[in-house]
Structures are given as structure tokens and as C-alpha cells.
Amino acid sequence: MAKTPIAFSLNGMERSMFVDPGQNLLDALRRGVGDLSPKYGCAQGTCGTCSVLVDGKLQLACITLAEAVAGSSVTTTAGLADGSELHPLQRSFMDNFAAQCGYCTPGMLMAAKALLDRNPSPQRQDVVEAISGNLCRCTGYEPIIDAILKAAAFMRTRGRP
């Protein structure tokens, strides 16, 4: 079956690639362009570890048809840091022990970024809701929620996007 050519922006860089019919975005990112930051978890849209932003909206890469992002802007966890400077969310996750095994962390970070992009001053319940589609089997969620709230507070005072 013929492959389909697509072009899209990945973390601010223009990318062109061929995708298989029915191929999901997660597979295209990991095997096609070598961005390993979104993780392969359930492949059914349940665990959230493959979460990415497509045109600023949180989506699950494992159940996104790769060719559907043609012309779109895709942001993954690999695009959060500014060079060697970690994004405040990443820094806050480290400082607040918000990762244990770390498998959920990329998805949690993207869900948190989607939240803070539209709501820079979230309440605790907003954070709980924002990460409600992301499973963590290590932390019990509390350190993650705290890390996101602290990152939000830091970003409000420092103005980092």
C-alpha cells in the first residue's frame, strides 16, 4: 500500500515524512523522526503517556492518525526545554520528586503544559482534572499535582512560557 507524504512542524522544526496508511502519530514520531519523548503505553488512549500537543491542544499520539497532523504544529516533551534550560515544569517535576519510574512523566508534562497554556493560575482541582487522563502507578499523583502548582506559581512570577 502506498505511503502518504506529510509535512508538519515538530517542536518548531519543519518535518516531512512518509507515513503508512493507518499509522498512528506516536509510531510516526518515534520510528519516523526519532522523537522518543512520547512513550508507548496502552495504544488505546487510556494511559496518556503518549500525550502531545497538536496545534496547542492535548491529544493522544497513539490514537491520532499520523496523516491527520499534516500542516499542523506538534509539540512533544522534547520541545519543552529551551536548549539546556529545562522548562519550569520539568524543573519542578525534578525538584518535587514528581517522577519515580518516570514512564508517565512525558504525558504528565504535556498535560500540565496544556493546562498552564490556557490557565496560568490553576487551582488544585484544575490540575487534578487536567491530568485525569494520565495514569501514574508510582507516585499517587500528589507530588505531580504539587509540582504543577509550584511550576505555575514560578511561571507567574518569572514569566517563562
Added chain:
Amino acid sequence: MIKVDTYRAVAEAEASMDGQSRYMGGGTLVMRDLNYGSYGFERLVRCTDPRLNSVRRDRGRIVIGAGLTMAECAENRDLAFLAAPAMGVGGPAVRNMATVGGNLFAPPPFGDFATAMLALDARVRTAGGEELGIEALLASRRTFRRIVTEIEFLPPPRGGFRFRKVSRVKPKGVSVLSICALLPQSGGRIRGARIAFNGMGATPLRATGSEAALEGRPLDRNGIAPALDAALQGLSPADDELATSWYRRTVAPVYLRRMLLERSHAY
């Protein structure tokens, strides 16, 4: 290997559908089938027509495009009464993808939004111009191969629309069951109620026994008692990994009572 065809106009997409084709809305269910190789079709049909995402009024009825996402629905002020069922679908990422039209075809434990459409007595339109009632669509959805483009319904009376999702995991979890009710009142008594359950059968189903028992009754503890006794008429919940049939039959009247009596569940 699957073939994917994308159309700009929904009429072209509809014309291309055949027995081996599956239409993909938001893809949240179709893509998981593809990922697991458990699909019984050879061709995937997509459509990028922006009219599928519209919300409009037509002679007092609300008409929503089948491609409207749950997130878009939840944020739309004209659809505020649907915010609860829309927010009941998945987490934020799923709601950015899952569509109103797709939910009509989502088997349990999904399909909570379809339950709301059933309570609202919605009608659907296909790309070919066909119009049919929500119950007819739900009854035939396993073999339905046309493309639903619009769903229309009358807005509920203020305070007369309620939704409740029952799940074991908070804040997000799939439904053990969900209930939606349209409860028009006249002179403090129910007139023409529609109550729909999801998770109590293979598709969302009306609790016609409760509807009949509520007619002319006030919405208070004594008034709803006959409706609770009749809640399970015509419903046949299955055993599955979320709950047994016995559990669902036991708790359904309990949650129905809470929903009918608690004002916090009313829009």
C-alpha cells in the same frame, strides 16, 4: 493493510462508503482497533469539511455538527446543558479528539454523550439527506454505514435536564452506568419525561417504565417512588469487567433517585 481516503466534502465521503469502509470521526475508537489489528474493514474514510464542527439554531432547535469535539461542546455557552455529559467523556486529551457523532456509535462502557442525545429525543441527519430518530440510529448502529453529519434537538427547559455518570475511578473513569433525564414540568408536575441509561444494555436505552411512572407526579421523594420501582423495566445490563449485571441492577435505581432529587445535577 488498511487504505485511508480523506475528503474535503462530506457528500463525496458518503458517496465513497461501501461495506468495507469505516468512517472515522475523532478516531478515539477506530484508531485503537487499528492499533490492535482488530478491525473488520479495509478502508478508512475521513472528512475535513469544517461544517461538521458547526453549532447553529434552526427554528428553535439546536443543530450540532457531528464532528464537534467533546471539548468544543463543553466550552460552548449555547450548549451549557451538555457540558456535564461532554465532560464525562474521557480525559482532556480524549475530549479534544472524540466527536459528538462518534459517540453515537461508541459501545458501552463508552457512549455517555449518546445517552444525553437519547434523553433529548435527538434526530440525526446523514450526508445523503436522510433523517432519523436517535432510537432508530442506536438500534441499527452496528451495521449503519452512512455518515452522520448533524444532530438536532430542542433545548431542554431550564432546570429540566440532568446527567449523572457512575464510575469507580474519580475524576476520570469509564462508566459503570450513566443516566440522563429530560424532565419538563408543568404546574410542579412532570410532563413527558425521557430517561435514558447507558451501561444497562448493548446501547443506551430509555427507562420507559420510569418515564410512565413519573407522568403527572411531582419531583419529590414520594412522587418519584413509582419511577424507581419501574426503573429496570426493559433494561438488561451485562456482566463485564467493570460490574456484574446484579450490581448494575441494584445501583441503577439508587443513582436514579439521587439524580432526580439532587438539584446539583440539574441544568
